[in-house]
Amino acid sequence: MLNMLRSSEVAAAQAAGRAVVALESTIITHGMPYPQNLEMARGVEQLIREAGAVPATIAVIDGVLHIGLEDSKLEELAQRPDAAKLSRADMALCLSQGGTGATTVAATMIGARLAGIDVFATGGIGGVHRGAEHSFDVSADLQELAQTPVTVVAAGAKAILDIPKTLEVLETLGVPVIAYGQDSLPAFWSCKSAHPAPQRLDTAADIARAHKLRTEMKVPGGQLVANPVPQADQIPQDEIEPIVQRALQEAETQNIAAKAVTPFLLQRIFELTEGRSLATNIALVRNNARLAAEIAVALGDLEKST
Numbered sequence: 001m002l003n004m005l006r007s008s009e010v011a012a013a014q015a016a017g018r019a020v021v022a023l024e025s026t027i028i029t030h031g032m033p034y035p036q037n038l039e040m041a042r043g044v045e046q047l048i049r050e051a052g053a054v055p056a057t058i059a060v061i062d063g064v065l066h067i068g069l070e071d072s073k074l075e076e077l078a079q080r081p082d083a084a085k086l087s088r089a090d091m092a093l094c095l096s097q098g099g100t101g102a103t104t105v106a107a108t109m110i111g112a113r114l115a116g117i118d119v120f121a122t123g124g125i126g127g128v129h130r131g132a133e134h135s136f137d138v139s140a141d142l143q144e145l146a147q148t149p150v151t152v153v154a155a156g157a158k159a160i161l162d163i164p165k166t167l168e169v170l171e172t173l174g175v176p177v178i179a180y181g182q183d184s185l186p187a188f189w190s191c192k193s194a195h196p197a198p199q200r201l202d203t204a205a206d207i208a209r210a211h212k213l214r215t216e217m218k219v220p221g222g223q224l225v226a227n228p229v230p231q232a233d234q235i236p237q238d239e240i241e242p243i244v245q246r247a248l249q250e251a252e253t254q255n256i257a258a259k260a261v262t263p264f265l266l267q268r269i270f271e272l273t274e275g276r277s278l279a280t281n282i283a284l285v286r287n288n289a290r291l292a293a294e295i296a297v298a299l300g301d302l303e304k305s306t
């Protein structure tokens, strides 16, 4: 039986019909080093509260699907690099075995849907890796966006990926890719990429309306909102690209594969930029949390008015 537990804060918010924003936990266990990961997670939760919504960090702990983590649980998870990295394929298995794992974008979307949460903030989604024509490495996050009705706010796909191929797959899967407030698709650490975004919207209310219409039309799947990192915090593409290339080269030489690829690349880029990539990563997650809270509040307003 599925054992799902809401934090008291999330349970109270949902009972009162207040806006809730889901947050993932792989970014905590596999995306950032301790203690910055814990500081980031706490800071992001606080930002969501300040924006009038309630945060629900999702994770599997001892066989229980947690929707919202009490602070002591968050602290524990942030110091458990041994936690599994859970996606669609292994989430149920981990739950059935009483295991502990952090949820990726795909798994967090599944948790959010089960808990009745429509909006989710993360850093960057997984996508089609460079060289995928040989490795076949395509993140399950893309399939999940095609199936699960959650609006995901990210700073685009991580720039370690093949962005044009990621866009093509999202188009094939029928996932709307909406740049927020600009024409260019943001590229994670950089606010702009060379690729125009397929869609653009300029307000949280517009994004909420599109989400609601998809639900009314019973179109399965979610939306990807690509929110550019603030310019003051970005690393321009021409600066980060050579570093990404070097990290990719090292991954190849060391035969890094499957689930280990993304965490390896993020860690190497952190080292090669002497921490700058982490500062930018934290800034973009915070920026996404703020927008996600606005969208969740706007969605709540729409539901009340209809």
Ligand code: PSU
Residues within 6 Å of the ligand: 024, 026, 027, 030, 031, 032, 103, 104, 105, 106, 122, 123, 124, 125, 126, 127, 138, 139, 140, 141, 258, 259, 260, 261, 262, 266, 281
């Ligand atoms: N965003 C970040 N850092 C991360 C991730 C996202 O800023 O570490 C995680 C998410 O959990 C995403 C995962 O789902 O990376 C993608 O992993 P993969 O490429 O193995 O599917």
Ligand code: MN
Residues within 6 Å of the ligand: 137, 138, 139, 140, 258, 259, 261
């Ligand atoms: Mn992969």
